Amino acid sequence: MATVDVVRGHIEVVQGAGGPKAHIAGHNIRVQDVAVMHEKWGLTAGEIVEELPTISLADVYAALAY
Secondary structure, three states: OHHHHHHHHHEEEEOOOOOOEEEEOOOOOEHHHHHHHHHOOOOOHHHHHHHOOOOOHHHHHHHHHO
C-alpha cells in the first residue's frame, strides 16, 4: 500500500530502555510527542513545524498518520 511506504520513509522505530518507540526518521522527536501536540494542545501541522523547525510538514503528517 502506497500510504504505508510514505509513512515508513518518515518514521523509524528506535529501541530504547523502555522498549521500542516510533520517532521521526533522523530526529530525536517521538511520534507520540507530535500526536500530543496535535490532539491535546490543538496545534495544526503547520504550528507543529513552527515549534519543531527541524522536521518537515511531511514528517508531521506521517507521524499523525502513523
